[in-house]
Amino acid sequence: MLDNVDGAFHDPVFLTAMFGGRWRRYRSASPHGSFHHTPVLQPIGSTGYYCAEAWRGYAEPAVPTDRARVREAFISYSSWCSQQSLVCELLRLDPLGKLRALADDIPNGRIVDGQPVAVLDTxxxxxxxxxxxxxxxxxxxxxxxxxxxxxxxxxxxxxxxxxxxxxxxxxxxxxxxxxxxxxxxxxxxxxxxxxxxxxxxxxxxxxxxxxxxxxxxxxxxxxxxxxxxxxxxxxxxxxxxxxxxxxxxxxxxxxxxxxxxHRIYFGGGRSLGGGDSLMRFKLKFSLGRAVPCTYLALVHDPAAAARLSVSFERGPSSEPLSEVQRTCFPFLS
Missing domain, CATH: 3.40.630.30 (Gcn5-related N-acetyltransferase (GNAT))
Known part of the structure; x- marks a missing residue:
């Protein structure tokens, strides 16, 4: 288990099995609390830049509990990402977690609701x-x-x-x-x-x-x-x-x-609207309860994003974008 991090999502065994060698580790610590996150990088064509999106589960970074400290931590994190050529990130949050309420004023970031997720309290x-x-x-x-x-x-x-x-x-x-x-x-x-x-x-x-x-x-x-x-x-x-x-x-x-x-996340369906057969199946077992999947859309390097918006042509080898990612980062379309 990682130092001071209660999270199997951050375990190297889990990350490597799920994402291969695409994940990176970022950790910072201060007297006010620690910040720990493991972005999963995907290349943006052959540009030398990356975007990030971890597509398994609803984990969120380990963050301080104070809003101002969260803001400072994300500013430092974005600076590190820029050094890694990581231009943008769709960071999936716990739909019922604490970070959404603390991260709504992060520079170069915005909260976005995605597909509904079937949830059941035990x-x-x-x-x-x-x-x-x-x-x-x-x-x-x-x-x-x-x-x-x-x-x-x-x-x-x-x-x-x-x-x-x-x-x-x-x-x-x-x-x-x-x-x-x-x-x-x-x-x-x-x-x-x-x-x-x-x-x-x-x-x-x-x-x-x-x-x-x-x-x-x-x-x-x-x-x-x-x-x-x-x-x-x-x-x-x-x-x-x-x-x-x-x-x-x-x-x-x-x-x-x-x-x-205490809680089960059955997950979402195959569409952003949640009206498909898979979502209907999951809603049976969540007894009809669904909450929006929440994302924090971050542009870590605005200058690189601006360059990509006028020069990048998506090649055939790139992985398909999620609908939410395409909406948040139109320069990847």
């Missing part, structure tokens, strides 16, 4: 939670439980982790996801060694084959669903419902442990 008990699920969902769960079972995948179960990583990759290919979303089996095995990382699988009771999978990171009482995989075969029907119910059950059971989970 229920007090599963019986009450199940009773609030839609009737069709409860029927699906009862049917699925006769054929399938959900359980935590232990770090030592290498064959199950490999099968989970394969299912994850198949799911991403099915929706034509960008390369950056893929995680290899060896990376999933590395993630599984982290104290805050949990893999949950749904398995066919007869064949033992994995039908659904989620890789979750638990940090500061919040559970983030980061990796998913789903089999669309007929005998796997209802596996996704069973998976998400199992995640909620794990959060409820954690209430009696030393590391209780």
């Amino acid at each position: 229920p007090s008990d599963m019986d009450h939670y199940r009773a609030q699920l839609p009737a069709a969902c409860r029927r699906s769960l009862r049917s699925a439980e006769r054929r399938l079972e959900a359980r935590i995948i232990a770090p030592s179960e290498l064959s199950s982790l490999t099968a989970a990583a394969t299912l994850h990759a198949e799911t991403l290919r099915r929706v034509r996801a960008a390369d950056k979303w893929f995680v290899q089996a060896t990376d999933l095995q590395s993630l599984s060694t982290l104290p805050g990382f949990m893999n949950i699988g749904v398995f066919n009771r007869s064949t033992g084959k994995i039908a659904s999978f989620a890789g979750c990171l638990i940090e500061s009482g919040r559970l983030h669903i980061l990796l998913v995989g789903n089999d669309l075969l007929t005998d796997s029907k209802g596996a996704s419902d069973l998976l998400y119910e199992a995640i909620v059950a794990c959060a409820v059971e954690s209430g009696t442990t030393a590391r209780p989970i």
Whole structure:
């Protein structure tokens, strides 16, 4: 664990498994508090400049608690970013975290709301939670439980982790996801060694084959669903419902442990508006609750951004931009 930083999101094992060698570490300390952040860099074509966006979970930097100190810390951070040729950054915040209220007057930065995120505060008990699920969902769960079972995948179960990583990759290919979303089996095995990382699988009771999978990171009482995989075969029907119910059950059971989970971030959908089928699925399990995904859009080097706005032509090798990133940084379009 990092010095004075309560955050699995900042762990080098997590960062390397999720982002390869693209992440950088920035840390500053003062008598008024520390600032710690790990931007994930992506090249802007062949310009020699970079933009940054960490696309996994809803982590935010470790910051001082005073508004003025936060402002000073971000000014110093932007200066460092300029030295790294990091021109701009879309910094994803915890939708219900503290930083949004402290970071609304940062120079060269602005708060932006993005896609809705399905969120659930951990229920007090599963019986009450199940009773609030839609009737069709409860029927699906009862049917699925006769054929399938959900359980935590232990770090030592290498064959199950490999099968989970394969299912994850198949799911991403099915929706034509960008390369950056893929995680290899060896990376999933590395993630599984982290104290805050949990893999949950749904398995066919007869064949033992994995039908659904989620890789979750638990940090500061919040559970983030980061990796998913789903089999669309007929005998796997209802596996996704069973998976998400199992995640909620794990959060409820954690209430009696030393590391209780207070909130679950199911994540967003496939569109900025949140009206797609994936978001509707997640809203079933958040009991209809959604909050905006909050970003802090930062232009670390305004002069470089101005030069890019008149000279940069996006090449075919650049990764697709998110809709929010395109809106905040039109010079990347």
